[in-house]
Amino acid sequence: MPTNAKPKTKRGMERRAKILAAAEQVIGEKGFTAASIADITRAADTALGTFYIYFSGKDEVFRELVQDMGHATRSQATAHIAGATNRLEAERAGLKAYLTVVRERPMQYRIVEEARFVDPEAYREYYSEFGKAYADQLDQAANKGEISDGDAEIRAWALMGIAKTLGERFVLWEDDVDIDRVVDEAHDFICNGLAP
Numbered sequence: 001m002p003t004n005a006k007p008k009t010k011r012g013m014e015r016r017a018k019i020l021a022a023a024e025q026v027i028g029e030k031g032f033t034a035a036s037i038a039d040i041t042r043a044a045d046t047a048l049g050t051f052y053i054y055f056s057g058k059d060e061v062f063r064e065l066v067q068d069m070g071h072a073t074r075s076q077a078t079a080h081i082a083g084a085t086n087r088l089e090a091e092r093a094g095l096k097a098y099l100t101v102v103r104e105r106p107m108q109y110r111i112v113e114e115a116r117f118v119d120p121e122a123y124r125e126y127y128s129e130f131g132k133a134y135a136d137q138l139d140q141a142a143n144k145g146e147i148s149d150g151d152a153e154i155r156a157w158a159l160m161g162i163a164k165t166l167g168e169r170f171v172l173w174e175d176d177v178d179i180d181r182v183v184d185e186a187h188d189f190i191c192n193g194l195a196p
Contacts, residue, residue: 007054016054019044020068023061028107032062032118059119066115066122069108070129073101087141092187095163099179102167109172131156162186 007013022044027035037058041048055061080097084090102109115123134156141147166186170177 012054015046015050019046019051019054020061020064022046023058024065024105024107024111027058027062027065027114028110032058032111032114062111062115063119063122065108065111066119066126069101069105069112070126072105072108073098074130074133076101087138087144087146088187088191090137090141091159091190092183095166095186095190096179096183098163099167099171099183102171103179106172109167127160131160134160159190162190 007016019040023035023040026039026043029035030039035058037051038048040058040061041051044051055064077094077097080093081090084093112123112126115126131153135152138147138152138155142149142152166182170182171179
């Protein structure tokens with residue numbers, strides 16, 4: 001099966017998904033360099049040869065995991081902000097969705113961070129795609145008068161930086177943090193800034 005080809009049977013799709021889930025766990029725990037294809041197939045309870053039916057190598061699996069985290073984050077954020085009546089409400093809902101994804105999939109979050117060194121192109125693509133969509137949403141909100149005018153790209157990247165850092169500090173580094181409290185404080189800061 002050529003690289004990136006998708007299986008045609010339900011069983012094939014399930015096997016491929018099982019390999020990806022095992023790769024997420026193994027690479028997330030061990031890191032890209034230390035994780036072997038044998039480790040991944042062992043965790044997936046799959047023969048080594050079966051791995052190569054679906055993937056050309058560990059690099060391809062890694063890149064797909066980075067892309068999957070991007071899709072998961074964007075789809076969860078989209079679902080959460082769908083009911084927001086304005087951009088500021090959407091900011092709160094989107095931040096909560098992002099922190100929830102980090103809590104639910106910490107290994108995949110670590111993989112995205114490791115991509116900075118393992119696959120810089122995938123890392124850049126991950127954040128660039130997110131940043132472009134985010135900037136477009138901020139531009140639309142400014143045009144509707146929901147937020148003030150400003151450079152939407154700079155604002156999008158600043159907001160992404162806030163979310164990324166909060167995810168590391170309050171989700172990855174601790175187990176029992178109240179995400180709603182973190183979101184409330186960050187949202188107040190986003191809406192009102194530091195000015196007294």
